[in-house]
Amino acid sequence: MEAKLVSYLFLQKMQKIVFLMPHDGIVSSGGYKVVYEYANRFAKDGFSVSIVYPNTKRSHSVTLKSKLRDVARYVVRYINKGYQSRWFSLDKRIRLKWVWSLDNYSPEVGSSVFATAIETAFSLNKYSDDISKFYFIQGYENWFFSDQQVLESYRFPMKKIVIAKWLQEIVSSCGEQATLIPNGFDFNSFSCVNPIAERDKYNIICMYHVDKLKGMDVAFRAFDRVYERFPRINVIFFSVYECPPDLPKYCVFVKQPDIKSLKSLYNKSAIYVGPSNIEGWGLTVGEAMQCGCAVACTDNKGYLEMAHNEKTALTSSVGDAEGLANNIIHLIENDGLRIRIAKNGESFIHNFDIDESYNSFKSIITKGS
Secondary structure (H helix, E strand, O other), X not given: OHHHHHHHHHHHHHOEEEEEOXXXXXXXXXXXXXXXXXXXXXXXXXXXXXXXXXXXXXOOOOOHHHHHHHHHHHHHHHHHOOOOOOOOOOOOOOXXXXXXXXXXXXXXXXXXXXXXXXXXXHHHOOOOOOOEEEEEXXXXXXXXXXXXXXXXXXXXXXXXXXXXXXXXXXXXXXXXXEEEOOOOEOOOOOOOXXXXXXXXXXXXEEEOOOOHHHOHHHHHHHHHHHHHHOOOOEEEEEEOOOOOOOOOOOEEEEEOOOHHHHHHHHHHOOEEEEOOOOOOOOHHHHHHHHOOOEEEEEOOOOHHHOOOEOOXXXXXOOOOHHXXXXXXXXXXXXXXXXXXXXXXXXXXXXXXEHHHHHHHHHHHHHOOO
């Protein structure tokens, strides 16, 4: 027993973990945050952890102008470390690497290397077989790649880890196996502080995003409908992006709040609105549930991992602004419904604990399964 324990601890101490990122870490994102949570825990457990950021997704730039631009960006960010994620506190023991291209990167022999996005999987597939290859799938990434390319990547000879059942089903349809490890939440970061029943029901919160897939057009049309019914609504948008022009008068905008501030914003709100067309998981929906918000959201497959209609949320069809507006109105009009949905969500979301997810993640490496 003692010998096994020593062997296990030695493996932990010496094992090299490498996360391949698709681009720099300047702008915060849910996918990067999940990777960073795991990286911090690996480092704390004594693993040697590296995070690799590429300057370009291509081995060679297409034109002279684009190549010069890539070179300039590479040099400037190498000097000022501008590729790093200043919005997240990474363990200081983690090595951050800025490379020209992932295609040209060579991980150390024996490393466990994780592709964290489809383009990184294509690079990892080219690497030699003297490393352990893993594909961490957080979404069906067909927004920049074709369906054929996405499915091709799922057939690469790597151990696959998925964050949701619907992704596991897609990988399975390709004749491949994938281990399901749902994303977890750090309950030290977000929690319900303000009593749910005492919140102002007109306070609504929503994440703003410039990507069309996030459904902001649907959100604004829905909020306009709600405003016609309830002119007292106060919609709080938070975002890493700049405030959009012509923001409706019933809205306020908070740029890049830190975790403490975001927790406070969630706790001041009675309702969280998720309008996305597609999500691998839906991190902000889970954060809002932790903080006691009643959720009204679309029925994209990522949200549905935690948003169960009329139980932990009210859901409407993707792209249906009227349906989303009606659900928000129902939550405002019916105090009992709003409170029940919020309490159910706050209770249910505790099934997703980041430390439990990490232990499952770690076991795949340490047990070689």
